[in-house]
Amino acid sequence: MRLTLRIWRQSGPDATGRYEEFEVRDARPEMSVLDLLDVLNADLVDAGVEPVAFDSDCREGICGACGVTVDGRPHGPAENTPSCHQRLTPYSDGDTLRIEPLRAAVFPVIRDLVVDRSALDGVVESAAHVGIPAGSAPDADSILQGHDAAETALDFAACIGCGACVAACPNGSANLFVGAKLGHLALMPVAGADRAARAREMVSAADEEFGPCSLYGECSRVCPAGIPLRAIGVVNRERLRSVFKRS
Ligand code: SF4
Ligand code: FES
Numbered sequence: 001m002r003l004t005l006r007i008w009r010q011s012g013p014d015a016t017g018r019y020e021e022f023e024v025r026d027a028r029p030e031m032s033v034l035d036l037l038d039v040l041n042a043d044l045v046d047a048g049v050e051p052v053a054f055d056s057d058c059r060e061g062i063c064g065a066c067g068v069t070v071d072g073r074p075h076g077p078a079e080n081t082p083s084c085h086q087r088l089t090p091y092s093d094g095d096t097l098r099i100e101p102l103r104a105a106v107f108p109v110i111r112d113l114v115v116d117r118s119a120l121d122g123v124v125e126s127a128a129h130v131g132i133p134a135g136s137a138p139d140a141d142s143i144l145q146g147h148d149a150a151e152t153a154l155d156f157a158a159c160i161g162c163g164a165c166v167a168a169c170p171n172g173s174a175n176l177f178v179g180a181k182l183g184h185l186a187l188m189p190v191a192g193a194d195r196a197a198r199a200r201e202m203v204s205a206a207d208e209e210f211g212p213c214s215l216y217g218e219c220s221r222v223c224p225a226g227i228p229l230r231a232i233g234v235v236n237r238e239r240l241r242s243v244f245k246r247s
Pocket of ligand 2: 055057058059060061062064065066067082084085160
């Protein structure tokens, strides 16, 4: 099928961006949005035109490197699906797709569809300490953990750090991301030793860079890892807990 792509082009962080229109004639429904960009880029290179810059790595929905806005929605039209798995099935011959970078004040555009998501790394790095004696790793079976806690920690650990939740939020809040990190580590036997300090540091780092949460819920709808809205409650719970607990 033939698709028209309106794509955001921006040569650098300080350059003025604009939309450019391209046509891809041999798009197929089973292709992903990133496959479509690959086809377009091959045509552009053949024509001697600068290809469109975008991020990707695993293309398996696990690394969090990809993330573009398709028709106004972070990652694309399918709920809870990363850009690398967004298929073209909703589109028909002659349709137009508008593809932009993830839009958030804390994610400046580096080039075209590539944004700087290091503000998310800053939140994690703010609590990147391990308050336990260093030494060789304990045997995996020597620290017991309840099944339910392990399952919940694994659910929260699914966050791939893509930043779509921030881009989807009208406030630019990172609470879904922060809640996923806090909820995961609070339940781990070793990492849980730093629970209160981590909550104080991560929440404070997030408050400095990101907007407040107003419970719109858009974050959870676009999250490719299916992080539930209750992760936001984890932020509030861990924040309050850290006021009363030293660890
Ligand atoms: S919570 Fe979901 S949308 Fe937000 S960074 Fe993690 S995986 Fe991406
Ligand atoms: S490229 Fe790794 S999650 Fe999409």
